[in-house]
Amino acid sequence: MIKPLPIITYPNPILKQKSQPVAKIDAEIKTLVEQMFSTMYHQGGIGLAAVQVGVLKRIIVCDLTYEINNHHHHHHHENCHHDLEISNQTQQCFINPVIIKSSSETSVCKEGCLSFPDIRADVTRPKTVVISYLNLDGEQQQVELTDLASTCIQHEIDHLNGIVFVDYLSKLKRDILLKKILKNGKF
Ligand code: ZN
Numbered sequence: 001m002i003k004p005l006p007i008i009t010y011p012n013p014i015l016k017q018k019s020q021p022v023a024k025i026d027a028e029i030k031t032l033v034e035q036m037f038s039t040m041y042h043q044g045g046i047g048l049a050a051v052q053v054g055v056l057k058r059i060i061v062c063d064l065t066y067e068i069n070n071h072h073h074h075h076h077h078e079n080c081h082h083d084l085e086i087s088n089q090t091q092q093c094f095i096n097p098v099i100i101k102s103s104s105e106t107s108v109c110k111e112g113c114l115s116f117p118d119i120r121a122d123v124t125r126p127k128t129v130v131i132s133y134l135n136l137d138g139e140q141q142q143v144e145l146t147d148l149a150s151t152c153i154q155h156e157i158d159h160l161n162g163i164v165f166v167d168y169l170s171k172l173k174r175d176i177l178l179k180k181i182l183k184n185g186k187f
Contacts (some may be wrong), residue, residue: 002034004042005053009115010164011180012187013126019049020162021096023137033093033136036061045114047139047152049159052115054175060094060156064148095135097157100142111165118184119177123168127156 008014022029032055040048040061050059051158068166112120125180128146135141155165166174 002038004039005022005035007039007043007114008052008054009117010178012115014051014054014056015115015159015164016162017051017056018053018162019058021058022134024135025095025134028097030136031058032057033059033061037063037091038091040114043114046148047156047158049157050115051162058096058160059068060097060153060160062092062094062149062152063090064152065090075177091130093133094153094156095134095136097153097155097160098152099129100132101130103128107147107151109148111151113153113155113165115159116164116166116177119166119180121166121169121173121177123151123155123165129154131157143158 017074017132032050032053036048036050036053036059039044039053040063046064047062050057068111103126105127107122108122108124110120111123127150128144129150132140132142158164158167166177169177
């Protein structure tokens, strides 16, 4: 098992920075991706952007089965994830991802973020998106994602652009939630 990396949390200013494209998918990048998967599973997330482990590169990992299983078996209790089976089939890595198409139809999802511990909020986003990206072999790929997968990838691509989910909330709502994080002292 690869050792998980520490998660960068609010109010670390690196979360507001823009990540740079990956020029070459070399051994260093592949190791980073493995560390990102390990970190995501360890923390019980369904998606992670490299900036969340302090690396300003345009890399995202996702695994949606986690959330689905978690909801199903554990009524969404975030700390109960150790008995979940992780299948390699469901691991997805997106390098230099770009949204090339967004539906006008929207969906609302209660989002959370490993960098904003213990808060959740409804965010409205396009229901379906088409993403172009490189896989770990450096091959150009295109995929259409909808519902939870769409929400997840849009949330993570935002991270690569220095945007976080609370940016979509009203200032009032955002301030209340962020104060809660600072009060909990989890940073
Ligand atoms: Zn996030």
